[in-house]
Amino acid sequence: MTQSPHSGPNAIAQGRTEDRAVGAFTRRTVLAGAAAATAAISVGAVDSPASAQSRQDMLAFVLLSAALTGIAEGKLAPNFHALPSSTNIDLEQSDPGSDPVDVKQEYFDWVNKRHQPTFRRLLQFAKDSRNASDRAQAIIDKVQARPDTKYLARSIVLMWYLGAWYDPGHLQALVEHPSAAPAKFEVISPKAYTQGWALRVAQAHPMGFSEMQFGYWSRPPSPRGDFIGN
Amino acid sequence: MAAAESCIECDVAIVGAGFAGALIAHELGKARKKVVVLEAGDGVPPNINDYMKRFYMATAKVPESPYTPEIFDADHKLKDPSTVNAGRPTVMSLFPKGGFGDWTDPKQSYLIQKGPRPFASTYDRVAGGTSHWLGTCLRFVPADFKMKTNYPSVPQFVDWPIGYDDLNPWYGKAEEELGVSADVEEQKFLGIQFPADHRYPMPKIPSSLVDLAVADALKSLSVDETKFLEMETPPTQIRVRNLPAARNSQPYRNRRACAGNTNCIPICPIQAKYDPTITLNDATSTGFVRILDRTVASGIVVGENGRVSQVNFIQYAGPRANGCVKAKIYVIAANAIETPRLLLMSKHPDPNVKGVANSSDMVGRNLMDHPYYVAWGLTPTPVYPYRGPLITSGIGDLCDGPFRNKRGAFRIDIGNEGWNFVIGGDPNVTTLDFVNGMNRSKVNVGQEALFGKKLVETLNDKFTHQFRVGFLAEQTPDVENRVTLSSQFRDGLGLPRPEISYNLSDYTRQGIVAAYRMKNLLFRKMGVKEPPVEIGKDEPTRFEELIDDKVVALSYGGAGHVMGTCRMGSKKDNSVVNSFQQSWDHDNLYLVGSSTFATGATANPTLTLAALSLRTADKILREDLR
DSSP: OOSOGGGSTTOOOTTOGGGGOOOOOOHHHHHTTTHHHHHHHHHHHHOOGGGOOOHHHHHHHHHHHHHHHOOOHHHHSTTOBOSEETTEEOTTTOBOOOOSSOHHHHHHHHHHHHOHHHHHHHHHHHHHTTTOTTHHHHHHHHHHTSHHHHHHHHHHHHHHHHSEEOOHHHHHHHHHSOOSSOOOOEEOOHHHHHTOOHHHHTTSOOTTOOOSOTTGGGSOOOOHHHHHOO | OOOGGGSEEOSEEEEOOSHHHHHHHHHHHHTTOOEEEEOSSOOOOSSSHHHHHHHHHOSSOOTTTTSSSOSBOTTSSBOOGGGOSSOOOOGGGOBOTTSTTBTTOTTTOSSEEEEESOOOOOOOSSGGGTTTOOOBOOOOOGGGGBHHHHOTTOTTOOBOSSOHHHHHHHHHHHHHHHTOBOOTGGGOOTTOOOOTTOOOSBOOOOOOHHHHHHHHHTSSOOHHHHGGGOOSSOOSOOOOEEOOBSBOSSOBTTBOOOOOOSOTTTOOTTOOBOOHHHHHHHHHHTTSEEEEOSEEEEEEEEOTTSSEEEEEEEEOSSSOEEEEEEOSEEEEOSOTTHHHHHHHHSOOSSTTSOSTTOTTSOTTOSOBOOOEEEEEEEOSSOOOOSOSSSEEEEEOTTSSSGGGGTSOOEEEEEESSTTTTTTTSTTHHHHHHHHHTOOSSSOOTTOOOOOHHHHHHHHHHHHHHEEEEEEEEOOOOOTTSEEEEEEEEEOTTSOEEEEEEEOOOHHHHHHHHHHHHHHHHHHHHHTOBOOOOOOOTTOTTOEEEEETTEEEEEOOBOOSOOBOTTOBOSOTTSOSBOTTOBBSSOTTEEEOSGGGOSSOOSSOSHHHHHHHHHHHHHHIIIIIOO
16 A cells, blocks of 8 residues: 555544554465555545544444444454453554555445445444444444445445445345346455455355465365354 | 568467467477467466456456456446457356347347357457366266267267277376376276376365265165166266366476365466466477467468468557468367358358368357256255365266267266356355345345344355256257358458357257256255246246156256367268368368367366367377478
């Protein structure tokens, strides 16, 4: 990535941007081909003052995404740390995590650019629910209450699962006006495709992106928890 | 037309840089013969990054998706093939009439499909278009070469002019060149034999858990259950065998072992699977082989002595330019659609002969595929698909028997990719269903829309139980299944596009009916539950058969096995080439590839066409270029 997404004037992550330092040359980034360039473009396009993202916003996005997808925070955002504890989260202390792939930033920017008001509402649900006894259910209950938050939440789940964007308006139309026409979507980026969770939920890997070794398929997979943390 | 003196000169001119063309170019280059290869499509890129990016970004990850030319235009519509220099068919243009991908619409389909049924296989234009193959390297069974002798009641069958024993050593050489992983003892069935001490280059690829579930279900059967197969004796066990595959089970020739990316088609991201670009690189490294890409052969010129005197071509890399190549020997290695197209586009000095090499009127006829019948369902216990190569095992033991007097054979392959392609693109379809409360997968009957833990548990349950099986049906060579030239529709270079007439004979359809019964047996033994899938009345590949007093709707896909349009034989009047794939009419012209197959068998054609190609290269070196 060629620029920090925290470069907006209202960003409050001063002193912590090194957490997001990218550049590790992993098999994933090599395979993702032009992913870095693609991601840089999407980041650059959205980082205006109006959409400034705080560190707290990213924390909320990770909490929201984990609740909706059923996949652990630390899997969606490697090195995510809830402090002082997972049931008593201080947004100032906690760490949204850093990893060289960092697809969460790409996703945050993608949604923020397209549906900012509703997205802000979703992030607020996560902030408000952060210390609920059943945080995931509390977030889900709030999200389900209104069509705009419900369908954007579904788009966000599909984004994490498939690395693809299904517009919330289209999802609503598919439900309210059923037809046989194929669902419309776009793949967000090569990186997003390779980071899709749907087949990791299936204890496998995105097709065309195995991080396993020769012969693994002749043995039963590791338990589901090893893949998704839940 | 370029003046004769400006023609490129060489020993051997090859049209097409796929398996056959690459293998022959390499053999000749090693023998220090000067070779020029004309490739219609783009050149071989220095690495596969662009292919991978195109694959990742494709919403429809179909076999053609990583390659060029682009299938879609900027408006996400199928590109009009009349604007494409070297067009190619796509599975996206096999949809019902009247809408997106209308199979009969020449503005959407490169092939001009005259029916009555669609020809459902596709090919590409990079390195011959077979980069998107699966890697399966089965030998034919001996009976496949002698179908007329063995099954005289089927009028369409002919014998090949060679038999299994003639090809046996060439199969071995092809396996070495492609790098095949398999176990010799396991591959001895239905009369397949190997030379003493023969070994495959690499150990076999291990079975998947899906394979083991199938093998377990078929290990104990009653005679009553299998008598419908009409084998010599009804089997009481049906063996699942690992498929020989040109896929590395250990490092081989500077390529690494398979990592189970589950993506052999459309593209192996680590090139653990052989493709012809590997041999093309070896060929050019000899220093004697030159490849001209974006160079489309437009005519074969025959001199008064009946020998080919030059091949004309059009280059479109920059400003369009005409050119020609002169050689001692000419090898046409396009494919079973593009080779007859070129022969038919070329002018014979005798106006009574339509095209070159066609005194028998057999050029373009007997087009074959392995019509592919697929079925899917959910297993009672997890089989963990989406892991390992797309296919690791199959059932070949049912490919020959007395039933072949009455119906086509079939070979079974076992999918490791769940419902990926059978329901229009999983994991997307099922995931969308359970996130958005829909039921396109037919397994979200309550149309639940889930979040969180419930979503994870439900999707894990559905995906890990997905099972898919496929049946490759033997197709008869039928003279009316043919490639001709369209009089009306042209490509971007102004050359006539291929027009296809295609149907399934009763013999072929009865093979699919037997496959349907086999599916019922397999699913019953495994406890697989099928979702309620209906084949739309407007589906172009749909057909109905009366099975056990019930009308059953069936359909087929393409296997990508394009065969038969320049058949080999032992007589000039009913075949196009001899056993060396040498034209009966023009003795310095060879037509190579699966177009020369006299009958189609059930094995994937690649290994056999590779063996035939090496045999042809040897003949050219031994006799023609001494």
